[in-house]
Amino acid sequence: MANTIKVDIVSAEEEVWSGEGTMVFAPAEMGEIGIAPQHAPLLTRLKAGEVRVQQESGEEEFFFVSGGMLEVQGHLVTVLSDTALRAHDLDEAAALEAQRRAEQAMSDRSSEMDLAKAKAELIQAAAQLRAIQKLRGRGRG
């Protein structure tokens, strides 16, 4: 009889653990939940905390998650663990930082770009300018 449930714990960067358990405890956002085999399909967010998996041998496995998602699908528990601390403010700050860097890169031509490239561009631009002037001169003359 199915008195165990398959548990997969994965993060974006690696597979953390995979095996069978008789009971899984996880820090869901609305409070700690326990999942036994044949649990109804469930999808929930996790907050930072520990996921415990009770195994048939009576041993317990502990995993720290810094948040993530948990899916229960009858025969299978999937924990999609985050690798970074996530919070709305933190994400927002990271986004602003990325935008600021892009703006800086767009405006600041000396940093980031090597001098050689800038010089090459300057030469190209000067050549173009000369060509334009020549064309104009010819147009008038």
Add this chain to the structure above:
Amino acid sequence: MAGAKEIRTKIKSIQNTQKITKAMQMVAASKMRRAQERMNQARPYAGKMRNVMAHLAQANLEYKHSYTKTREVKRVGFIVVSSDRGLCGGLNINLFRQVINAMTEWRDKGIDIDVTIIGSKGLGFFKRLGVNIVSEAAHLGDKPQLAELIGAMKIMMDAFTDGRIDRLFLAHNGFVTTMTQQPRVDQLIPVAASEPDERLEQHWDYLYEPDAREVVDALMMRYIESLIYRGVVENIACEMAARMVAMKSASDNAGSLIDELQLVYNKARQAAITQEISEIVGGAAAV
């Protein structure tokens, strides 16, 4: 003898270059193996995520996430993944060419483009191209962490949610084999419909905690992020493979150049000796 000496210094300098390219080749080879491992490690998460998304597609959900809806296109976004360092053959340029082709297609339809750049090579290139770069993430190193990408990705995903862009594409190199890398431009959002899982029964739904909307939002965000992360990791494996191949051919070229120069050097040396002997013989005959 002056010619011979010059050739000898030339050979020395090429030998030094060859040593460097050989070392770079070996470093790239070992880094490639690690990058490939990381690529494989990221696979289970993407696979599980895809399963959950497929389940979700089949669940009788009253809430449809905006990422699943196709809108009329007024503005598109590109996330371009490039390498941080050069000396990796045509890897970046091949990708950029493909991106530019895709961009031109949209431009011809009168549609504007926003770009997010990952990797400093792309930043330099697209800056000169004069496209509108809205966010960037560079200098990620060989072990990129998802945390470093969150900011750059969020800008684009928010742009879609707010309706500033109507399509989002991811451009990166796909790792086929060590010798071949495939530049690809894939559509990220709206997400393609997932294949329904045949094993599941019809007409059911998840229990959602706290509620469907929040859970699906969080899930969708992580799904897109995992796709982008996978692209970044794969691109690094490609970069290392491309560098290894480029450095190998550089070492080989240096080797053949040395062989040629060695031949020229030997000839020059032989000529000098012959000349000396004939001078001595000539001198002796004159005495």
